[in-house]
Amino acid sequence: MKFIDEVRITLASGHGGPGCVSFRRESMQARGGPDGGDGGKGGDLVIRTSRHINSLVDLRQNKRYAARNGGMGSGRQRTGQDAEDLVLIVPEGTIFRNMDGEIIIDMTGINEHVLLKGGRGGKGNEFFKTSVNQAPEHAQPGEEGQEIEVKLELKLIADVGIIGFPNAGxxxxxxxxxxxxxxxxDYPFTTLTPNLGVVKAGDYSSFVVADIPGLVKGAHEGVGLGIQFLKHVERTRIFIHLVDASGMSGRDPLQDFEDINYELKMYDENNKDKEGFFPLSTRPQFVVLNKIDTLSSDQLQKLLNSFKKITGTAPLAISAVTGTNINELVVELGRQILKQEEE
Ligand SMILES: Nc1nc2c(ncn2[C@@H]2O[C@H](COP(=O)(O)OP(=O)(O)OP(=O)(O)O)[C@@H](O)[C@H]2O)c(=O)[nH]1
Ligand SMILES: [Mg+2]
Structure with missing residues (x-):
């Protein structure tokens, strides 16, 4: 299944129902006083979030979602029926943007929001009766509803994003x-859509990790799968920058590390004007060397030292296959997330 995280739809609230022009019928009189009722209110367009859906795929069924119009007023002062609100259910964390890309609302942490108010019902002719005009012939039309074209964007809400070259593990x-x-x-670009996993960090705490497709040098120019998947980790608090330490691919681990960081910078450059954007190149990175089962301890030590020269701290060395230092990784991640929550 394709991972769908962006959808463009038109949303509309209902028009108010028109007021009614009507006069009482009385037995002895051709025409009694005015008794036209008001129109009913148009339905609001309401957005509600749910934790139980995690994609926007269901919203692709229609191009336009509109609440109903209010009912017409009628004689004997009967008010038209108010229309029901249309409730659009979206995943938590869905962002609504207008066609200029400006954020209308970000539904992170919001349960319900009235996006578009339905139009008020028009007044019936009874309302316009005055001492000088006992028989008004007009009623108000209902107030128009609102309509807007929006782009919905859903980002996976993960605490940790794993970035790195294809095949890094x-x-x-x-x-x-x-x-x-x-x-x-064991071939590049195995992962084509992001994966999420919940990591248990202790008896009571857990965090969400996102695995995204690998990046390569030139990704910002569209090489490989490009950098578009980075948007899925825009909101993560921390990155695991996973480096293939084995050299099996014929690449140099340090060069890989720098190439990925350069792609993050380019991504920031391309997105810096977007409202609500947090740069990726300054996001805390937990540098992790993987596949150390393929290295001698000498080779590993040399590599750790050269990373330390660049980053200031020695990276954590793991093997995702044999399990070396995997527990340490989880504990350290949990600690770093906690530290950030406290800040
Ligand atoms: N020797 C060794 N091989 C590993 C280790 N971790 C992963 N691999 C191998 O590396 C290859 C790529 O692993 P994946 O987990 O698919 O790599 P990826 O980073 O998700 O790759 P993409 O999805 O293509 O970006 C597989 O053949 C793994 O078995 C490790 O710690 N040691
Ligand atoms: Mg993968």
């Missing part, structure tokens, strides 16, 4: 630390 890692069962294979 990102999917292997998430399958090790969570119940996620992504496809793993």
């Amino acid at each position: 990102k999917s292997t890692l998430i399958s090790r630390i969570s119940a996620a069962k992504p496809k793993i294979a």
Whole structure:
């Protein structure tokens, strides 16, 4: 199944019902006083979030979602029926943007929001009766509803995003630390859509990790799968920057590390004007060297030292296959997330 995280739809609230022009019928009189009732209110367009849905796929069924119009007023002062609100259910964390890309509302942490108010009902002719005009011939039309074209955007809400080259072992890692069962294979671009996994960090705490498709040098220019998947980790608090330490791919681990960081910078450059954007290149990174089972301790030590020269701290060295230092990784991640929550 394709991972759908963006959808463009038109939303509308209902028009108010028109007021009614009517006169009482009385037995001895051709025409009695005015008795036209008011129109009913148009339905509001309401957005509600649910934790039980995690994609926007259901919203693709229609291009336009509109609440109903209010009922017409009628004689004998009967008010038209108010229309029911239309409730659009979206996943938590859905962002609504207008066609200029400006945020209308971000539904993170919001349960319900009235996006478009329904139009008021028009007044019936009874309302316009005055001492000088006992028989008004007009009634008000209902107030118009509102209509807007929106782009919905859903980002996976994960605490930790795993970034790195294809084949670095990102999917292997998430399958090790969570119940996620992504496809793993020894060729690049195995992962084509993001995977989420919940990691238990202790008896009472857990966090969500996202595994995204691998990045390569030039991703910002569309090389490989491009950088579009980075939007799925825009909101994560921290990155695991996973580096293939084995050199099996013929690449240099340090160069890989720098290439990925450069792609983050380019992503920031491309998105810096977007409202609500938080740069990725300054996001805390937990640098992790994977596949250390393929290295001698000498090789590993050399590599740790050269990373330390660049980043200031030695990276954590793991093997997602044998399980070396996997527990340490989970504990350290839990600690870093907690630290950030406290800040
Ligand atoms: N020796 C060794 N191989 C590993 C380790 N971790 C992953 N691999 C292998 O590396 C290959 C790629 O692993 P994946 O988990 O699919 O890599 P990925 O980073 O998700 O790759 P993409 O989805 O293509 O971006 C697989 O053949 C894994 O078995 C490790 O710690 N040691
Ligand atoms: Mg993968």
